[in-house]
Amino acid sequence: MTYRVNVKVMPRAGLLDPQGQAVEHALSALGFEEAAGVRIGRAIELEIAAPSRADAEARARQMCDKLLANPVTEDYLLRIEEH
Amino acid sequence: MTYRVNVKVMPRAGLLDPQGQAVEHALSALGFEEAAGVRIGRAIELEIAAPSRADAEARARQMCDKLLANPVTEDYLLRIEEH
Amino acid sequence: MESGDREVTGSAVAGSTEAFAFPGERPVSSEVVREHNLNELEYERILELLGRQPTLTELGVFSALWSEHCSYKHSKPVLKTFPTTGPHVVQGPGENAGVLRLPDGWAVAFKIESHNHPSAVEPYQGAATGVGGILRDVFTMGARPVAVLNSLRFGPLDQPRNRYLFAGVVRGVGDYGNCVGVPTLGGEVDFAPGYTGNPLVNAMCVGLLREDHLIRAAAEGVGNVLLAVGARTGRDGIHGASFASEELSEKSESRRPQVQVGDPFTEKLLLEASLELITSDLIVAIQDMGAAGLTSSSAEMAARGGVGVEIDTGLVPTREEGMTPYEILLSESQERMLVVATPERVAEVRRVCEKWELAATPVGRVTDDGIFRVKHQGLTVAAIPGQRLVDDCPIYHPEARESEETRYRRTALPSLPPSVNLDRALELLLDSPGIASKRWVYEQYDSSVQASTVIHPGGDAGVLRVPGTAFGLAVTVDCNARLVALDPYEGGKAAVAEAARNVACTGARPLGVTDCLNFGNPEKPEVFFQFREACRGIADACRVFGTPVTGGNVSFYNESPTGAVDPTPTIGMVGLLARADRRVTSFFDRAGDEVLILGATRGALGGSAYWAEVRGFVGGAPPPVDLEAERRLQDFLVEAAAQGLLRSAHDASEGGLLVALAEAAMGRPYAATMGASLDLEGYAPGVEVDGLLYGEDAGRVVVSADPAHRDTLLELAGRHQVPLFRAGRTGGSRLELRAGSRVFSWVLESLRKTYFEAIPRRMQYADAERSAGE
């Protein structure tokens, strides 16, 4: 079975996000004043071959903890779909 | 009403994604041989004040087309939740 | 922004030192005091100084200003022994950066700073914010930053964690400096087991100013307004200063302050705004909110001006809701400045900042009662006699004793026979990351921005021209920690001598020094011994060279579970090149040139890279540095370059004479090689071949010159009493060498592959290696 894994890695809440800030300014300069709280992180897509969805998720977590997300500055969110 | 908007901006399919390749290589080096097809893009979170979900979505699209994604090299995906 | 328009809350009774706990703040218990890294003696001093119990806010203020990082409580007496004066010294130690006089009304401001602990926790942000801080130290003097340098130490690259730290730090240094638009003109990187778990990240900045634009960070003028300029204040790096003043341990993981994130874009705006404010004479004083943020910047500026300040933390723009005065005072959010201006100028100051899209918010004022007073929505939460707050931290004179182990190591010799022959040894050395080309590093650093770079990284010192003038500056950072570890005094001398040699090789005259003293826990006698002796060596060398120490930084407690780091007193030096177009590079570049060796070789292998890398032995007595000989060598190089007699000059450092010759011949990765055939017969009679090729005696330089200049050079060398040996000619695609009975011949192309690929090969996938190996 292969599963499609979506990882969203975002800057820790409370940490400065200069990129998000700059984009928020740009948006309101472009007339999108209704946009607020812009934060920018990484989106990672991958496929995992695994016997079960649970296994796929477990492995994906390990990948995030070990490599895909920086525990010091980032939080991540996993979404898994069959494929 | 404010809506939480999740934008996922990914490199257009078929385009070389050196970062994705590097991460895929690092994953297998770490023993995650089951990971494949790694692609890396941008995750953007923001809040939009709008009268309706439809309006929020329409505005979010405009933001993506105008600024958040580069039509030449990127595709984007929107997800909107009430908030 | 509105908050900025509000009036600063009226003063409390002048002179009153009454203060109240902020609602909800913990009472000050002995436990709380300990958490703040204050010992009994220090707490007693606080009680005595206040005549009452401190509030938690006040305790936080004391713990920041009395941390090692801010108070220099273990190092002050030793630092006092550095020579700090000279006819060309415009600003010595004590300001944000030292300043030296240059020709034509110009001056150079320069300073080095460590960011070791933050980089150990988060290499990318740690290094980036390190660069940001040192840039601010320089442009708050009124100088435009024109060069960045960096001195880095990591554990061996065969461990993934070390590769990850190395990759992250280099990316952080690069991304920040590149974005702000300051060229990185030099640096050094070395690798040794002692740095595993505690990397060293030292950043140096060099700036240019018109001497009459110099501004000092002294608050003056009762009634003047304090403005916070730049980024909003968040909960970042609270207690960073005291964090930097303790050993890294599991415990510090939990006490770890929230990571500071750098924003080089805002820094660039701050840089332009600050220089506009200073050069258009709109402000009285300006200081970076660096370590201990608003607290140290305001307290130090007040103390320098002999005045008091009153700050209303309620007016400081914050990034997060409900921040307490304690947090606002101690936050180390980046890209913030504290500016002092007369009330009439405030509007103008804010207009300039506005132009650069920066907020400038009045947050306090200068008072006449000498009190450091903090209010929050009308409530006085801190009121401390300002001068004593800055000056009265207890000073310590720790015991100093050299460790038995070091004494033994100095007298020891390699036990194993050489594993490889002498020509293979060269390849091993060129492949060792400490000696190999650092191109993997400096190609990630913009070295051409500002269109003034005359010599890029890759040789000895970096050189930049001063636009609109004929002269230029040479800049370098150097330290061979192996030598310092084995003999702190000689090692300290050697670090200054190498820096001066690197500067002089370009044809520049050494001007002055900024030092970054990275050591372990000073409360350990063997560590304090290293510190004291290394400083004695630095002071002696600076005296002989006429290069005063105009500033620097002490970083103690560089210890990890594996013990103290190798003592690493990094020397940053600037030199004056009278004619930038006469600069001398370090590579052979014309066939048929004479190759000359300056200086004497005794074949000292103590502390050499050859013993360490090839024979697996770190020990022996480092070669003593003859400071007078070094000085004569510098004079010779400066004069020869000024007369245009030299085609290239490269000093022998790690790896000895042979590595220096090979480097001169291999050239830069972007140009063709230029071989040489040399004969050392009669150069160093009686010296064993291994010592001749790989010994690390100080004071030696390899130069190449047009044969037409030979006699002039011989005469000049005679006049300066510099030993000069004619070793042969450049040419061909090999490095050929006769030494005693031995004849060697290396193919440069294959040496180049080794030398230039050594680090890239090891770092191929390092960016993606974070937790691996943790």
Added chain:
Amino acid sequence: MRNVAVVRFPGSNSDFDALRAAEAVGAKAYFVWHRDTDLQGADVVILPGGFSYGDYLRAGAIARFSPVMQAVQRHAADGGPVLGICNGFQILCEAHLLPGALLRNAGLHFVSKPVDLVVERNDTPFTAAFAVGARIRLPVAHGEGRFLATDDTLRMLEAEGRVVLRYVAETEGSPWQPNPNGSAAHIAGIRNAAGNVVGIMPHPERADEPVLGLADGRGFFTSMAAWKPQSLTEKVSKR
């Protein structure tokens, strides 16, 4: 005398360099602020290198919307010469004044070093002083310089001879030279159809004097100074 407007965006960092290089060939060069809407009678516009808006999101993505860019668009539409250097090139692509996009370097690292290039067109206001096929050396310093476009666009660029600068395939004497960023077809610089808008990744303004070790960059500015309004239209109509 040529009026040369150097546009300053927040985060520009080669603005002074471009100004200096233009002045060095006798141009009357001056800064135009990103909020300005008037180019003050500029004959030539230079978008300098740097990190406008920190290069956040994508290099040039935010700067493209600066008020001044409308004036630049008009200037370009009227056939006025525009040179985008590095970040300026990225801005021109984001603003669709030039096709394609500049992505993160294939090597994933910022790259700062001298590179060898071939000048393929001298019928632009900025390369007229070079012979076609001339080999020059200039510094690059960028993290997002990998030129990329659809196959059709690439074919069109080649067919219309709109590649102005190309990284040489290899350099004798050094295996560490070529294509520093993985650009498609080794493209280092292109021009628009009319030929008046040119974008390049390398930095001629940092290599225009012997004391800097490289001087080939001077040609871009002497070309600019010598260029006459009609000379381009002639060349264009000749094709």
